[in-house]
Amino acid sequence: MATEISGINNSAFTQALDQIKEAGKPGQSSSVAQTDGLDFGAAVEAHARKAVDIAKTAEMNNMKAINGEVDLPELVQSVTNAETTLRTVVAIRDRLVQAYQEIIKMPV
Amino acid sequence: MSNIQLMNINSISTSGMHAQSQRMRIISENVANADSTGQTAGEDPYRRGTITFKSVFDRETGANKVEIAKIGQDGSDFPQKYEPSHPAADENGYVRMPNVNMIVELMDMRQAQRSYEANVMMMDGTRSMVRKTLEVMRG
Numbered sequence: 103m104a105t106e107i108s109g110i111n112n113s114a115f116t117q118a119l120d121q122i123k124e125a126g127k128p129g130q131s132s133s134v135a136q137t138d139g140l141d142f143g144a145a146v147e148a149h150a151r152k153a154v155d156i157a158k159t160a161e162m163n164n165m166k167a168i169n170g171e172v173d174l175p176e177l178v179q180s181v182t183n184a185e186t187t188l189r190t191v192v193a194i195r196d197r198l199v200q201a202y203q204e205i206i207k208m209p210v
Numbered sequence: 211m212s213n214i215q216l217m218n219i220n221s222i223s224t225s226g227m228h229a230q231s232q233r234m235r236i237i238s239e240n241v242a243n244a245d246s247t248g249q250t251a252g253e254d255p256y257r258r259g260t261i262t263f264k265s266v267f268d269r270e271t272g273a274n275k276v277e278i279a280k281i282g283q284d285g286s287d288f289p290q291k292y293e294p295s296h297p298a299a300d301e302n303g304y305v306r307m308p309n310v311n312m313i314v315e316l317m318d319m320r321q322a323q324r325s326y327e328a329n330v331m332m333m334d335g336t337r338s339m340v341r342k343t344l345e346v347m348r349g
Contacts, residue, residue, distance in 0.1 A: 173228070175223075175227040178224075178333065179217075179220040179221060179333075182216075182220055182333060182337055183213075183216065183217050183220060185337075186213060186216055186337065186341075187213060189340075189341065189344050190344060193347040193348055194347070196348065197347055
């Protein structure tokens with residue numbers, strides 16, 4: 103069960119983070135102001151790195167728990183952190199995609 | 211309630227859970243050894259174990275976590291039981307029994323259980339707070 107959950111975390115994470123990185127890159131969507139896009143992209147990428155670290159810790163603790171090396175509270179702590187981070191990342195991605203789509207809808 | 215806050219709260223609750231499970235361990239040792247007398251009249255029986263906690267300031271998170279201060283022993287007198295046939299009976303037929311009171315240990319166990327559950331509820335409550343906050347973004 104633990105590995106299944108972490109497997110879901112991993113694939114959803116990878117996709118979400120990739121999409122966020124794409125949305126945050128400057129020059130990708132010409133309708134976004136260039137200066138804003140530069141800072142925003144860097145900030146988003148920094149946050150994405152942190153999120154990946156959290157997911158990696160959770161994955162490691164999962165494997166250790168299966169081997170019996172890590173205590174139950176630690177495992178619950180890391181899985182809760184990873185789950186919350188995943189939710190945050192997905193919510194941000196959804197908003198970014200929504201904003202992008204609304205901008206695209208604008209008649210030129 | 212930021213993500214960092216959530217992780218700090220989680221680590222605080224984890225330290226609480228560790229402390230309470232250590233307490234549970236000492237209690238279960240006491241309960242298991244409630245009848246462990248010495249082998250001879252001169253030898254002491256099992257002495258009840260005690261555990262104390264202390265608050266520790268964790269520098270990197272800035273939080274007050276809990277830690278085991280000391281695992282000690284209860285210094286009270288051993289009760290005496292009249293059993294002349296016991297190998298550890300003295301010349302009057304009295305055997306010194308461990309100073310473990312079963313009722314006290316069971317109440318302590320319930321306390322440890324409730325404290326542990328309270329720590330788990332902290333984790334759960336914080337998690338639902340963060341979720342509710344994220345739902346605002348979804349709309």
